[in-house]
């Protein structure tokens with residue numbers, strides 16, 4: 001183990017972060033990086049746990065990135081609480097929080113953009129035009145700022161993860177992407193910072209999403225077609241809750257193309273809107289060697 005601090009340090013500028021990493025003997029330490037938008041929950045802390053096990057230093061970024069939000073989306077109402085986050089991060093053993101301002105991250109705009117490939121046109125990319133352009137933009141900036149050995153991403157955002165893996169591979173970005181399984185509430189709802197924006201009635205209804213995805217796995221195992229599975233999941237959710245369907249799709253993972261005979265892993269992914277709150281969830285199912293279910297608990 002290399003030099004470590006015992007207490008969390010919170011920095012707001014790129015310059016401060018670089019100086020701190022140098023002072024912490026960055027060159028002979030491995031750095032694990034956990035990018036987040038804050039309002040931490042146990043899903044984020046699971047990423048930290050894995051990062052701590054595998055690296056000397058853990059850097060977490062907390063930044064609600066405006067370039068990945070479209071007009072009319074919840075950029076303004078996205079929950080923020082750096083004091084609360086700092087306590088949770090410190091308990092979890094994060095060494096540095098990098099919490100930049102929007103101006104620190106985007107002091108000028110030279111107009112250069114990253115054009116994501118076809119994986120970005122499906123699912124959330126279809127509902128949120130430009131979303132993944134903004135995600136890849138901020139992730140590349142953060143990778144360049146932190147220069148992490150390993151970077152931790154949750155399977156909760158499976159499309160984001162698939163795109164980032166492609167991005168890192170295609171552009172030789174020198175960090176290893178580590179996939180972390182979805183952390184759920186006891187009733188199955190995937191943990192999300194946005195869950196606090198659900199009304200109590202919606203919170204009671206929201207576990208229907210995971211129940212529907214699990215039914216989807218059963219139907220796929222019974223060789224029901226992907227299209228019919230999508231239809232049945234949507235029907236189950238709308239008939240048992242006030243959730244409105246943004247999308248329900250069964251696709252090949254991680255290509256996000258259609259399921260074919262060559263498919264090794266299928267994803268059932270959905271986005272469901274409860275009044276103002278849009279929730280996403282998914283389950284991955286392995287089809288290698290026959291329909292051998294590997295749901296998120298086992299990934």
Ligand code: AMP
Pocket residue numbers: 035036037038042043044046047152153154155156157180181182183184190191192193
């Ligand atoms: P966010 O702050 O929502 O942008 O999420 C930051 C990171 O935490 C992303 O890699 C997410 O996929 C991951 N994450 C969020 N929720 C969960 C969860 N319930 N389980 C596992 N990872 C999660």
